[in-house]
Amino acid sequence: MNIGQAARASGISAKMIRYYESIRLIPSVVRSESGYRHYAEADIHRLRFVRRARDLGFPVEQIAALLRLWDDRSRASAEVKEIALGHVASLRDKARQLEEMAAALQHLAATCHGDDRPDCPIIEDLAGGAARGHQHHARNGGA
Amino acid sequence: MNIGQAARASGISAKMIRYYESIRLIPSVVRSESGYRHYAEADIHRLRFVRRARDLGFPVEQIAALLRLWDDRSRASAEVKEIALGHVASLRDKARQLEEMAAALQHLAATCHGDDRPDCPIIEDLAGGAARGHQHHARNGGA
DNA sequence: TCCAGACCTTCCCATCATGGCAAGGTCAAG
DNA sequence: CTTGACCTTGCCATGATGGGAAGGTCTGGA
Incomplete structure (x- = not known):
């Protein structure tokens, strides 16, 4: 082949x-x-x-480890399980982080009218929290 | 500065x-x-x-868009909200995918003894589902 | 027999966001 | 003036993947 x-x-x-x-x-x-x-x-x-x-x-590195374990007929299943559960934890951790970001942003978006008015709590939050409104800053833009 | x-x-x-x-x-x-x-x-x-x-x-590209909207005092808040909610959806999507992987793997791991016996449903699943037990395949491994 | 086209080879480049290192210039304090 | 902290640019690396170029191979058909 x-x-x-x-x-x-x-x-x-x-x-x-x-x-x-x-x-x-x-x-x-x-x-x-x-x-x-x-x-x-x-x-x-x-x-x-x-x-x-x-x-x-x-990740590839862990796959390499799993392949070695596959080849080793006498290894303990505990070794495989440990890798698997470690990976489960890491997946869950990443998922949780993403979910937290999503929740924070959704919370912010919920307070935004989303109409044709320029008022926008999302931008205001990114621009520095509740402190300022919207300071202008046209600058030497052209690179 | x-x-x-x-x-x-x-x-x-x-x-x-x-x-x-x-x-x-x-x-x-x-x-x-x-x-x-x-x-x-x-x-x-x-x-x-x-x-x-x-x-x-x-992602950086969306930040660029947000910065443009920040600079544009007259833009509609709807434009910002759309980007934000689009990103929320994409974050949730990624989180869900990770969570699905975690769940599948955890399910698999649950059926693994995790002791010193070599028997391991995790490896068996990776090696080709329920079909075969564990075929050997020592090969021209050297590289 | 010869050609086309599908397939293979290696090598380089790009992604995305980030860090590291190296060689060299600058600045401030002593 | 020296020292050390800081700045500059440029290259390389990550992790997993795709794209493409330049060139060799194989197979089937006219």
């Missing part, structure tokens, strides 16, 4: 397959005499593993 | 102030004869505006 077929079979673009190989996330595959990469079933499985892990938002 | 003081006053690193200037998010400030940037109060206000918008997760 050439890289294009491997890409279609795994759901990872050829570009990314080469990239993953370059950073050693996946091993170098065999090449034909002319230099074409050749993928066997086991390689496709590995790529699909990577694909699923990416879909779950794992 | 030099760039370092402006950085301290605005909460944006000197590096980022220069960057923002280079991409024209903020206008070029006046320079001393020796080339040092000099910041006036109005510049600091503008930088703080940018800082707050960044804290709310606005």
Whole structure:
């Protein structure tokens, strides 16, 4: 199987397959005499593993760790679980941060008329909280 | 005020102030004869505006739009509100995606013993769903 | 046999926002 | 005048991905 077929079979673009190989996330595959990469079933499985892990938002570094654990038949499931739960925590943390920003901004937007008047609490907040109204500042604009 | 003081006053690193200037998010400030940037109060206000918008997760492009609206005393508040609510939606969307990943992974992890046995539903799922157990695949790993 | 077109290779560039480092100029205080 | 803090520009790196160029390979058909 050439890289294009491997890409279609795994759901990872050829570009990314080469990239993953370059950073050693996946091993170098065999090449034909002319230099074409050749993928066997086991390689496709590995790529699909990577694909699923990416879909779950794992950073590449952690995927590397998961692949090592996959290869190690005797590792404790606790090791895998620890990585997984650590990642869950990090995902939740990021989600919470985004949600907090959204809530703050929505709160601000709720007090904005949103009509054709120029009055806007959102801009006023960004401009420095409740303190000032709207000081002008036309400046030496042209770079 | 030099760039370092402006950085301290605005909460944006000197590096980022220069960057923002280079991409024209903020206008070029006046320079001393020796080339040092000099910041006036109005510049600091503008930088703080940018800082707050960044804290709310606005991408730089949208901050540029907000700054234009800030400068335009006659614009309708509806324009600002639209940008803000659009951003709220995008933040919520990202947060939801992360949360979905976290939930899926947590669900998976819940079925994993997490002890010293090698059995691990997490790895098994990544390796290809319920289909196979754990096929081996030692390969030309060397790279 | 030869060509077209689809495929492959490597290499470089861009994203987005940020930090780091290096080489060199400037300024203020001692 | 020296020292040290500060400034300047420029390049490189991140993390994961896409785009494109320049050139080699393979396959099928006329």
